[in-house]
Amino acid sequence: MKTVLMVAEKPSLAQSIAKILSKGSCSSRKGLNGACSVHEYMGTFSGQSVRFKMTSVCGHVMSLDFIGKYNNWDKVDPAELFTKAPTEKKEANPKLNMVKFLQVEAKGCDYVVLWLDCDKEGENICFEVLDAIEPVMNRPYGSEQTVYRAKFSSITDTDIWAAMTKLGEPNRNEALSVDARQELDLRIGCAFTRFQTKYFQGKYGNLDSSLISFGPCQTPTLGFCVERHDKIQSFKPETYWVIQAKVFKGKESPLTLDWDRVRVFDREVGQMFVNMTKTSREAKVESVSKKEKAKQRPLALNTVEMLRVASSSLGMGPQHTMQIAERLYTQGYISYPRTETNHYHENFDLKGTLRQQANNPFWAQEVKALLSEGLNRPRKGADAGDHPPITPMRAASEGELGSDGWRLYEYIVRHFIATVSQDCKYLQTTISFIIASEGFSCSGKTLISPGFTEVMPWLGIPLEEAMPVCERGDVFTVEEIKLVERQTSPPDYLTEADLITLMEKHGIGTDASIPVHINNISQRNYVTVENGRKLKPTNLGIVLVHGYYKTDAELVLPTIRGAVEKQLNLIAQGKVNYQQVLQHTLDIFKRKFHYFFDTIASMDELMEVTFSPIAATGKPLSRCGKCHRFMKYIQAKPSRLHCAGCDETYSLPQNGAIKLYKELRCPLDEFELVLWTSGSRGKSYPLCPYCFSNPPFRDMKKGMGCNECTHPSCQHSLNSLGIGQCVECEGGVLVLDPTSGPKWKMSCNRCNVMVHFFEHAHRVQVAQESCEACEASLVAVDFNKTRSPLPDGETQHSGCVFCDPVFQDLVELKHATMRHPSMTRGGGARRGGRGRGRGRREKKPKDKMAALAAYFV
């Protein structure tokens, strides 16, 4: 019997699709990587009985990166990244072991049906999957088709079954357009980012960013925000004057009229008009007009519009909105949420879709009315040919979706109902008045029929007081005429919704990438998200954009990116050659890079104004081993030490606190040691600022503290403070934390294991001798007289922390703190650990001197 392998984009999708296609009769098992399941069932495929095997990947299988040495910032000239540096596809998440998993499942299969999401990324993943499985699948018989692609827009019985009966082929061109975009973003982004990060970070102390990134799309996105900021900054408010008139008739309450001249910018002119007008106490009705107007129902919903509304009305950022929408899609509640289409096909089952919403109390009434009176045709929008507009596919209740899920779903449903509802109709009444010789008017709206605003009440016509009944020639009495002084106001910062509109208008970013770019510029500290989801650029964001404008405006204008994205679309349509687009675009940016490199000084001038030179920032902390002057500790990220005397910068571990460590010096280079602490309950260890960046021994890596230093005689090194092999990880050594008293602890220098022992001891020392049973170093402990836990009032004892019976109750081996829960999952349990210490005998710990061996070689 032949086997058909089927692959979806995510585990939950594989499960839903398998359930539909097997009519609920599939059997499921976990795959070898633990993350993906395999669902199997019997069925028929092109007329023969077969076994179906449905499984999934977890998004992209592969990701693009430079090979080996080109990932080293210090060893490669960034200019080489444009063409010279070779790239390779690596597994996107090596832990998932996805290629191996796919190959194990595909071995011996005869056909493959690709159920990846139906967008360009999904098409690209199709070929990643095929590259992995084709070598192990059974050879096709003759020229028989063995690779199929399913096209679907929602996870519903109808859609999935329709896709299964109408299988096509994967689209190589769409996949190539994604490859091209990945390669361009990688090469251009890395070259500019590496160059400017290294250039500026070495120079300025208060530059609060560990990465000064450039992205061919991200940077123009930031450009829009800064452009608005500049407009606000250069705005000069102007004073203007308006005449306000209040009139009334009989006993009705007074009307406030608008001046036909709107406003004047000269106070005296304004006063002149007031004086003229004030001569009359009567306002004469010149004309009364009544016009029926309509407020149009919305176009069907596409991604960009959903993101805009979610940000402006629901207060949900684009990235978050997309995550929720994808979950709703995966669970079958809505159709595919990445689409440019806002037009329904002729044969889309609008009525069936609407009927599903007839029982939800929130909108049942409107839906039932529509079903009995008949649906209105949705407005004609644009059909991108990808998917239907975002549409609810299944009824849901608040309880099953969760708070944000429900809010987004509710919006999507209301929007859908609105698209098949009538327009809102209202009557606009305008009354024109003459006072002396000046014209005034007032207007108001009266609702005729609410139409779609019944289900989208926030778009309804605001209730106004009724307009007075009157006709031409009627006379009102003037109650008050006055000159009011006002000021023009500056524009506001861009909201996320504004930014999305601008990106869409200039053709940069797609529905898939807009949320990513907006997220990036706030994550990287170029803008902050203020109240009302307004995007306010930071100093860094402003200086960068101004700098690009000054050197090469095209780096920040959306024009080039817009043109490149057009080319990428042409690749997807098979109209242009993939290699040519790539070469041409890289050539342009390579030339831009060289120009940028040569003219960086002009960007630097702007930086100098905003940021302080590194020598002028930070607080003196520890002494330099070369010139013996105090170095300054720069706390802004990334935190560093800078020696002004030698003009050298030394990196430090991040995400913790740094302080001076007892004014002790590194025996190798005389630099004063500093102590790094990750927090009150976390790890801490001393380190030498020089050795941290310049490892003294061949077997050490950059970024190591004294707890990993293999110096044979240093009193802070692994040799002096190491106790024994880690209880959790391979190759780690438990090192006494000499600063941890009175709550003494030792912590592993590789993993996150921490062991507490000997509370209230006033001294804990690691001895030269080691345990005969387990080879761990012996520890000498000195307790307080009053609080000694030792028998017979003794205060001193030395022994092995793992084997010594006196120590057993004083060592909390079983409480080894593991900060990454992943470590406790799947076979990571302690080797043999049956009780404190005892299990250690089963596997002898390596002599810690073995770890030092490399030094003596």
Ligand SMILES: [Zn+2]
């Ligand atoms: Zn120095």
Ligand SMILES: [Zn+2]
């Ligand atoms: Zn050192």
Ligand SMILES: [Zn+2]
């Ligand atoms: Zn050291």
Ligand SMILES: [Zn+2]
């Ligand atoms: Zn460890």
Ligand SMILES: [Zn+2]
């Ligand atoms: Zn021992």
